[in-house]
Amino acid sequence: MAGVMCALLENRYEALGKKCAHPPFAFAIIASGYMLSDSKWTHLYERPLSTPSLHMYGILDSYIHVSKSIDLCRVYSQSAELSTHGG
Numbered sequence: 001m002a003g004v005m006c007a008l009l010e011n012r013y014e015a016l017g018k019k020c021a022h023p024p025f026a027f028a029i030i031a032s033g034y035m036l037s038d039s040k041w042t043h044l045y046e047r048p049l050s051t052p053s054l055h056m057y058g059i060l061d062s063y064i065h066v067s068k069s070i071d072l073c074r075v076y077s078q079s080a081e082l083s084t085h086g087g
Contacts, residue, residue: 002030003072006051007044028053028076032061034068035075048077055079061087 009024028051035045053076057069066083073079 002028003033003049003075004036004041004044006049006053006076010049010051011044025051027051029056030054030069030072031056032058032064032069033072034064035072045072045075049075050077052076052078053080054082056082056084058084058087060085063087 006025006028009020009022012020030053033055036042053073055069055073055076057064057066059066061069070081073081
């Protein structure tokens, strides 16, 4: 959800019919994040996100595959990664 929130705030998407007045996040820390695959949300990842971000994930995570977290990390133009061997 953090990735979606960053995209929504950066691009000032309308939610519930009202223009978003909240400023973009100063940074994001995302643990085991992934991109939503529903076509309703995929447009959010079409252009790079500029929010500085730290992406943490476990190489052996059995719930969120490491490739999904890495894919989300690649959407951010200012990202850093921190991985652990565990899950």
